Amino acid sequence: MSKIIGSVATSHIPGIGGAIAKNLQHDPYWKPFFDGFIPTREWLANNPPDVVVVVYNDHGLNFFLDKMPTFAIGAAQVYISEDEGWGIPTVPPLEGDPALSWAIIEGVVQDEFDVTTCQEMLVDHAVTIPLQLLWPEGPPPVKIVPVAVNTVQHPLPSPARCLKFGQSIGRAIEAYAPALKVLVISSGGLSHQLEGERAGFINPQFDALCLNALINQPEKLTGYTTHAIVELAGSQGAEILNWITGRGIVQGVAREVLRNYHIPISNTASALQVLEQVGVPRS
Amino acid sequence: MSKIIGSVATSHIPGIGGAIAKNLQHDPYWKPFFDGFIPTREWLANNPPDVVVVVYNDHGLNFFLDKMPTFAIGAAQVYISEDEGWGIPTVPPLEGDPALSWAIIEGVVQDEFDVTTCQEMLVDHAVTIPLQLLWPEGPPPVKIVPVAVNTVQHPLPSPARCLKFGQSIGRAIEAYAPALKVLVISSGGLSHQLEGERAGFINPQFDALCLNALINQPEKLTGYTTHAIVELAGSQGAEILNWITGRGIVQGVAREVLRNYHIPISNTASALQVLEQVGVPRS
Amino acid sequence: MTTAPIPGTPVFTGEFAMKGYALNKMCFSLNNAANRAAFLADEDSYCDKFEMTGEQKAAIRSRSVAALIAAGGNVYYLAKFAGIFHLNVQDLGAQQTGVTVEEFKAKLNGYARFNADVNTGRLSNV
């Protein structure tokens, strides 16, 4: 049976991709952000995954408003990193694990989640940047399963729905026969807002609440409506839905390995939180 | 508040489109099928709808396996009938009701259905043929909201999930402020199978069970797995999921206005069932 | 979810969706009239654009529905390929069941004896 190691939740600000391309990891502006990944990679070296499930939101690369899914799961052999129009470099194609993808799809549809399946899928910075942060040396030595959550067009799925969706994915992974070690990446957030007169809105208090709750009380977040999330975290702070989904996948009891909340990075309260799964209650 | 009149459930065999194009309605082969629509249109004349919600499955026109949704809801101003490759004539563009579409989308996402929203959507014979059967004179005098159910790529949504999805759509319609009269079209089925050594499989016993159950005991169908549905109704008989979804939209108590089960039409046990909503229990 | 196979009934699961992706993508492209013309003008070079497997290319050349299904083809997409040759679903059914089209139609027509009982609601165990 496969085993979920834990999760790495991280912001995916496009500027990070630019900083990587320009080798600015030691620049005073970027160093406090990048330094969080040094112990993260040490933890990862002790827990090397075979597969990474990346929970993210598409930023207008693979999905347009003609076919906008609430939840989409990639089931491709390979995922292409493609031009997003404003200039961050692409990365080489990423290898998929379609057998695991289909096992997850079977599980979640059985659990009454109405996913869109994607046998071809372009992946944007929300997938590539976290992988580059974890494996800066080159192509990540893992296969991936991308899981896209709609944080773009309202109505968004509620935090409660996202947590349940993640839990269903987690059960499907733990029921998957091959003995894979699976890492979750939760991509996005924390509080930020790009548009309107409230552009630049940041809410450290709500971010702290989220970070604390995500360790072992994710149900503290499931009472919020998506409207409340937008109010408290900003329009793009809705990306916390990816973190909530990812926490659902981890399931059970977690230990916080590390946390690195750092302002300023671009427009966003950047955050990194590593959780290790320490026990799954059998239901 | 809007009101659901009832539903017209009908097969959508492409050959029907060919027969319409060739004016074969009175041909001995086709007459028993087309004649079912004479009393249907009389009923409709006494219950003229403003909007039709068409529950159908796409046959490889709007959706491909790169982005295959379990449930999709159209939210376009206009829907284009497009070339399907094998020659049935297209019809003029069909007018949408995006305001109602969005009200339904808000309602079902609130109810934890993970729909894909489509602001641009090509519609195939599964949408156009039922409309032509109800309004043979020309463009249908209604707006439409297409609802697509995945009956193509397994895992399909279960009958139980489809019934609940329909019920959620029904609640959203009945909660919609404008006083519209809404008809449901459930498109597809009944038993048929196009591929494999069992091609040509038909199961009148199971079709009868479905027709009887759909009047006021749809929960008799929700115990079946999709695998059992394929076994009992044939691979393409899985289109009964559209009928189950449509029955969910009608909600409450229904009266069977008419039924016309007719073999042979092409490869399919063709069927027409008109249900009138006679009462919605308030929950 | 493991379920017993249904005799004579290919089920288009993820496994087949994966296997048949390129073939189905080629067939999907035949919705477009210009693509159908390109296929008819030069079938092999048209197919070469879709990274199909050798099995899939051979299945296309064979016109065998069974071979196309075995290669991962889904009947909804294959219908567009069949449409090029003006084959309808009864032609496909006859080919797959090894009978003539007339025999296939006759078998279907045999079910007509149930029409009345279904319409009156007598035929049902509900």
Add this chain to the structure above:
Amino acid sequence: MTTAPIPGTPVFTGEFAMKGYALNKMCFSLNNAANRAAFLADEDSYCDKFEMTGEQKAAIRSRSVAALIAAGGNVYYLAKFAGIFHLNVQDLGAQQTGVTVEEFKAKLNGYARFNADVNTGRLSNV
């Protein structure tokens, strides 16, 4: 579902998705380098391909983020339009809040004082 507006915060609901469809479709097309070049070569005729409204065309010409949002633009798609002019999200933020980019950055940096308390878990009402 009716909910109170959030001051200064456009929410991209169905209403805006409908209104902004053509504008967002044009912006979405700018993922492609050849399309970006075509836009830069002849902005008006490029936009004409997308059936945009007069308001949307004027908003594109104005380069005003507020006008683009009001015309139904979604910031994720607009980012591709802004990218053509090498504008990043801080430039957009400054423009929308009526301050200089330096002032906008300074405001954001002001939140850095919370970093330590968030990292230790002290700042939270959970």
